[in-house]
Amino acid sequence: MPADRFPPGTRVRTFPHDPPHHTRLPxxxxxxxxxxxxxxxxxxxxxxxxxxxxxAPVEQxxxxxxxxxxxxxxxxxxxxxxxxxxxxxxxxGHER
Amino acid sequence: xxxxHSDATIARRVRxxxxxxxxxxxxxxxxxxxxxxxxxxxATPANGARVVARAWVDEEFRxxxxxxxxxxxxxxxxxxxxxxRLRVVENTATTHNVIVCTLCSCYPLRLLGxxxxxxxxxxxxxxxxxxxxxxxxxxxxxxxxxxxxxxxDSSAETRYMVxxxxxxxxRELGEEQLAALVTRNALIGTAxx
Amino acid sequence: xxxxxxxxxxxxxxxxxxxDDAEPFHADWEARVVxxxxxxxxxxxxxxxxxxxxxxxxPPAEYLTTSYYERWFEAIRILLERKGVLRPGELDAG
Numbered sequence: 001m002p003a004d005r006f007p008p009g010t011r012v013r014t015f016p017h018d019p020p021h022h023t024r025l026p027x028x029x030x031x032x033x034x035x036x037x038x039x040x041x042x043x044x045x046x047x048x049x050x051x052x053x054x055x056a057p058v059e060q061x062x063x064x065x066x067x068x069x070x071x072x073x074x075x076x077x078x079x080x081x082x083x084x085x086x087x088x089x090x091x092x093g094h095e096r
Numbered sequence: 097x098x099x100x101h102s103d104a105t106i107a108r109r110v111r112x113x114x115x116x117x118x119x120x121x122x123x124x125x126x127x128x129x130x131x132x133x134x135x136x137x138x139a140t141p142a143n144g145a146r147v148v149a150r151a152w153v154d155e156e157f158r159x160x161x162x163x164x165x166x167x168x169x170x171x172x173x174x175x176x177x178x179x180x181r182l183r184v185v186e187n188t189a190t191t192h193n194v195i196v197c198t199l200c201s202c203y204p205l206r207l208l209g210x211x212x213x214x215x216x217x218x219x220x221x222x223x224x225x226x227x228x229x230x231x232x233x234x235x236x237x238x239x240x241x242x243x244x245x246x247x248x249d250s251s252a253e254t255r256y257m258v259x260x261x262x263x264x265x266x267r268e269l270g271e272e273q274l275a276a277l278v279t280r281n282a283l284i285g286t287a288x289x
Numbered sequence: 290x291x292x293x294x295x296x297x298x299x300x301x302x303x304x305x306x307x308x309d310d311a312e313p314f315h316a317d318w319e320a321r322v323v324x325x326x327x328x329x330x331x332x333x334x335x336x337x338x339x340x341x342x343x344x345x346x347x348p349p350a351e352y353l354t355t356s357y358y359e360r361w362f363e364a365i366r367i368l369l370e371r372k373g374v375l376r377p378g379e380l381d382a383g
Contacts, residue, residue: 018290022342024251026198027291028225028298041181043253050338061252063183072226072298077245079225082252106359107318113366113380114321122374123328131331132324136313198297200341201357210313210323216357219302226298234305249297281309 004060005085010036012064013091014083022050025087029079033091034066040082047084059085139209143174144257145278147184147207149271152262162186165257169207178206179253186259187285191244194232194285195256196224202250204257208283215284225249235286258285293349294341319358326365335368343367 006012016031024046040061048056064083068075117123147169151158161168165182169175175182182204185193197203198221203211214220224231228245232238239245248256260282266274281287296302314320329335343364344352352360369375 020290022338022345024199026249026251026297027295028198040183040252040254044338046252046338046341049336050342052335052339061254063254065246075227077228077247079247079249081249082254084252103316103318106362107316109380110318110321110325110362113362113369114325116375116380117325117369120374122332122334123325128321128324128328131327132320135323135327136320199294200344213310213357214305214307217302217305218296218299218353219305222296222299222302223305231305235307286307 004039004062006036006039006060006062006088006090008036008038011091012036012062012088014064015087015089019047021047023047025083026081028071029066029081029083032066033070034064034081036088037063037065037080039063043084045084045086057086061085062088064088136209139206141208141278141280141283142275143169143172144204144208144280144283145275146271147172147174147257148259148278148283149275151184151259152274153271158259161259175206180204180206181254182207182257183248183254184257184259185246185248187261189261190242191246192232192239192285193246193248193256193258194224194228195248195250195258196221197250198222198225199249199251202255204255207255207257208280211284212280232286235281237287257283260287260289263289292345293347293352294345314358322358322362322365326361329365329369334372334374339368340364343371 012034014025014029014032018030040063042058043061044056045059061082061084063080066079068077068079071079114128118125147161150172151161157168161184165184166175169182187193201211201216203215220231225247228247229239250256260278263277277289279287279289282289326340330337344360347360347363355363366375366380370377
């Protein structure tokens with residue numbers, strides 16, 4: 001088992017794509033910055049599996065924590081989503 | 097429009113589909129009965145209440161539950177053979193957790209049984225990620241200012257359950273009496289206990 | 290494109306009806322639908338993600354005016370037609 005691409009604490013950014021098929025990245029969390037809490041374990045990528053294909057890749061899923069302010073521009077709560085690895089990229093420009 | 101279908105109409109269509117599937121050899125009525133029984137038997141909020149009460153009286157169990165919910169509830173005979181993971185999130189004096197599935201209605205069915213209607217409603221799913229404080233207030237749960245609220249949006253294979261705070265004045269109660277205090281809403285995070 | 294099921298943060302659904310319905314199902318047919326879904330999945334006829342995809346693909350007006358388990362029933366029908374188990378329209382034909 002290779003090491004996880006995004007260890008706990010990694011700052012990530014979700015992909016901004018609006019795919020023409022089933023996905024488990026809600027629109028409110030697209031193109032948003034968050035922090036990886038920890039890996040949740042591997043799972044078949046829902047986007048591909050939903051097309052009834054037997055070749056869905058298995059990817060690590062990460063619990064990712066978002067500040068309400070980064071999602072909605074206001075609010076003091078946090079939202080956690082479980083996101084497949086291909087929904088995420090490392091966020092190098094997170095200086096604030 | 098489908099919403100105008102009376103209960104009788106949909107019930108008739110469901111029966112007809114069952115008959116068609118039986119005739120085609122896809123499904124047997126007996127197997128369907130078995131599956132329905134298995135779905136209904138054993139999975140109730142009382143399971144979650146038992147897990148919570150155990151965590152309240154057994155510190156080591158509580159640690160195991162928070163570290164690996166799936167393994168810990170299996171010690172009590174729950175979620176055997178499920179492919180899903182369970183993550184238990186703990187409320188404290190300064191933090192509060194609440195569970196939702198904004199995309200559909202993911203819920204720890206295998207442990208708690210079918211979810212309440214409000215959990216599946218668009219009103220709850222749309223609002224709790226945006227304004228949790230206001231939604232919790234509608235449930236009568238007013239959290240002190242400064243409480244850190246985390247909303248867990250179940251978007252993959254992990255299912256969530258809240259470990260509520262043990263109420264004050266319950267030192268004398270045994271595990272069973274404690275379990276009787278725990279409501280389904282508390283396991284989702286919309287009630288204190 | 291985002292679908293009608295993707296409601297997180299959407300305005301306008303009003304207050305939450307917090308009625309605590311203790312009964313798992315409101316009618317027998319709801320339990321039959323849940324049983325059918327589990328039976329068909331168990332046979333590998335379709336997977337959970339295909340099932341969700343079928344629900345989400347409902348026209349928005351229909352999704353919003355259809356009860357929860359009725360959505361499930363429609364999704365099962367659509368998938369059975371897609372997989373060739375049912376002919377299109379067979380369920381409601383005479």
